[in-house]
Amino acid sequence: MAGIVKNQLHLNGFIYYKVNSKSGRTYWICKRGKAKECSAKAITLAAAGGALTVVKGDEQSPQSHPPNREEGQAVKVVSNLKRLSQEHPGMPPAQIFRYELTAVPSGVLSQLPEREKLKKMMRRERRRDLPKNPVRLSELGAIPERFTKTLLGGNFLLFDSHEDPNSDSSNSDGENEQNRHRVIIFGTRRNLELLGRSVIWFLDGTFKVYPGHVVQIFTISGLVKRTKSSGEEEVLAAFLPSKKEEHYGQVLEEIIAAAREQQVPFAEPVRAMSDFELAILNSIKEALAVTELQCCFFHLGQSMYRKETDNLKITLSYCQVQQEGLQVAYNNPGDREVKIGSHMLLALAFIPPDEVKDVYKDLVRILPAELKPVVKYMKENYVVGTPSTRGRRRTIPAR
Numbered sequence: 001m002a003g004i005v006k007n008q009l010h011l012n013g014f015i016y017y018k019v020n021s022k023s024g025r026t027y028w029i030c031k032r033g034k035a036k037e038c039s040a041k042a043i044t045l046a047a048a049g050g051a052l053t054v055v056k057g058d059e060q061s062p063q064s065h066p067p068n069r070e071e072g073q074a075v076k077v078v079s080n081l082k083r084l085s086q087e088h089p090g091m092p093p094a095q096i097f098r099y100e101l102t103a104v105p106s107g108v109l110s111q112l113p114e115r116e117k118l119k120k121m122m123r124r125e126r127r128r129d130l131p132k133n134p135v136r137l138s139e140l141g142a143i144p145e146r147f148t149k150t151l152l153g154g155n156f157l158l159f160d161s162h163e164d165p166n167s168d169s170s171n172s173d174g175e176n177e178q179n180r181h182r183v184i185i186f187g188t189r190r191n192l193e194l195l196g197r198s199v200i201w202f203l204d205g206t207f208k209v210y211p212g213h214v215v216q217i218f219t220i221s222g223l224v225k226r227t228k229s230s231g232e233e234e235v236l237a238a239f240l241p242s243k244k245e246e247h248y249g250q251v252l253e254e255i256i257a258a259a260r261e262q263q264v265p266f267a268e269p270v271r272a273m274s275d276f277e278l279a280i281l282n283s284i285k286e287a288l289a290v291t292e293l294q295c296c297f298f299h300l301g302q303s304m305y306r307k308e309t310d311n312l313k314i315t316l317s318y319c320q321v322q323q324e325g326l327q328v329a330y331n332n333p334g335d336r337e338v339k340i341g342s343h344m345l346l347a348l349a350f351i352p353p354d355e356v357k358d359v360y361k362d363l364v365r366i367l368p369a370e371l372k373p374v375v376k377y378m379k380e381n382y383v384v385g386t387p388s389t390r391g392r393r394r395t396i397p398a399r
């Protein structure tokens, strides 16, 4: 029994390493020859059709030790594990073990490297196939082709401002400027189709799970009835460099533009739902013809208590109230002023929109001084907003 596995010759339970190849002949030495434990050699001839002829084997060049068939099988198992971890990059090594190792005889199992070492080998194999993770967004450049497609070859990258010819990055520090405004949107044609059929959109930013290179992952989900009891939720995800209106607006515009480009039947939603973020709400009003805009009060309370930061470098969310050392005052049963003040701020959500600013001004006058930073946060994010650093860009509709 002879075969070549990963540059090793497996012959009658012995493993040989390759020395060299000359005029169709391959020369091998016993695996143990490296440690001078054995001097067995072998020569093979590669015949037509991939057949292997052993010119010199363990009969002609005797081994100084008994064969170990399990060792050879173990090599095959390892190479199989590596191949599988490459083919299923999302599957944890432990799970691959469960599928692959149950049928392997114990004699072979005993010849395998330790599990931890195996896992390491599998992860290394996986990484070999992947580009290096960029430390900074500027290192990312264009998204590699294979990450722009689904497994079935469909388009997955809907928009990348890096590739956008409309992007105004021709000035001297264009690259930096471009990265500060890098917007990347992922979604399939199917996502677009279903979103285009959904009468309601849910828009939400998440700051807890995102790569440190961007400020947030902004998702848009639609709801399409599949059966009577369950809906199908379709999600488009965008990576955004800020929480500014211009970037939210850009996402909405580009999604509509992508639907047009891919000729997907697409109707804008009738209703939209998002949290109380002025920038999102404004961009919805600007880009979509929605007639109903709903906000989630829960989100507002959450975002006031636990403010997420705009800062690119800080990746953890932290508490606005907590950060300002207010939690003791907030929870002080003897003095309810801070807590009641916070609730009054939240109640701004129930004021008719055109009166919010006036009521806000009245409210600020009577709030306890401790709440000042929270008031500032509320003002910037919900009442007035932060000024945009860049003029709005409009997508020219394709004709």
Ligand SMILES: [Zn+2]
Pocket (backbone or CB within 6 Å): 014, 030, 031, 032, 033, 037, 038, 039, 040, 063, 064, 065
């Ligand atoms: Zn040997």
